[in-house]
Amino acid sequence: MALTPLAASYDHLLLDLDGCVWVGEEPTERAREAVGALRAEGKGIAFVTNDGRFSPEEHVRKLWRLGFQASLEEVVTVGAALQFRLAERYGDNRAAAVVVGSPALHRHVEEAGLRIVNRTAFASRAEVVAVGAHDLFDYRELREATQAAMRGATLFAAGRDPTFPMPDGPWPGTGAVVAAIEVAAGVVAENVGKPAAPIVHAALDRLGPGRALLVGDRVDSDLGAATSGGIDGALVLTGATAPLVAHRADKAVAVRDSLADLVLAR
Secondary structure, eight states: OOBOHHHHTOSEEEEOSBTTTEETTEEOTTHHHHHHHHHHTTOEEEEEEOOTTSOHHHHHHHHHHTTOOOOGGGEEEHHHHHHHHHHHHHGGGTOEEEEESOHHHHHHHHHTTOEEOTTSTTGGGOSEEEEOOOTTOOHHHHHHHHHHHHTTOEEEESOOOSEEOOTTSOEEOHHHHHHHHHHHHTOOOEEOSTTSSHHHHHHHHHHOSSOEEEEESOIIIIIHHHHHHTSEEEEESSSSOOTTTGGGOTTOSEEESSHHHHHBOO
16 A cells, blocks of 8 residues: 655654554554555554553554554663663662552663662652553552652653543543642652653664654654654644644644554555
């Protein structure tokens, strides 16, 4: 299937997952065809996500389950970006960390070389607080993270998306949890997810040289990440951004109804 002139003009495409490739457990319309057409034309593909609830391996399994071919090397998660940042800064001294997040985020923090001290007497004296939204978030996590941040722990956010799209309406995202800790502790988190550049740079490092386009559903995080990462960005309307808001996307090279509309020639 032929590509649009826009898609054909890039060597690599960085694709957001929630709201672009899928919503919940359903692919966006004709997204499988779009990804297949990119592969058929030899385009480099990276799936770049601020969803820290799942490991890269879990994302790969979901992609295959929904009908997309994907390799582990193609999936770049905010959890992996957080792991790299923490390892770079704290891994050598086995810093103590409070983690608000899923088991996958806990593993990333541990693999960075940090000691997780949640639910211990040392939690309030942790050096690091790492935060990502997850389905079992509770008040104790919020309390421990707040107390540690108030006592000087550095606060890291695995993204700042306030919500993410689901079939029954938006669900609170990492940005909402981070905001609660920032307000309670009176500190500002360092963000390692989109729109910050590291996650884009990680994807580009895997893809190699060439002209790249980031496609996502959020003006703030996706188009912001494209700008901070030094590449072009395009917006699709299958996720968080409503058509009436899309006119604000002045930095987008294109705004289309879906990934398929952006990629597949009619």
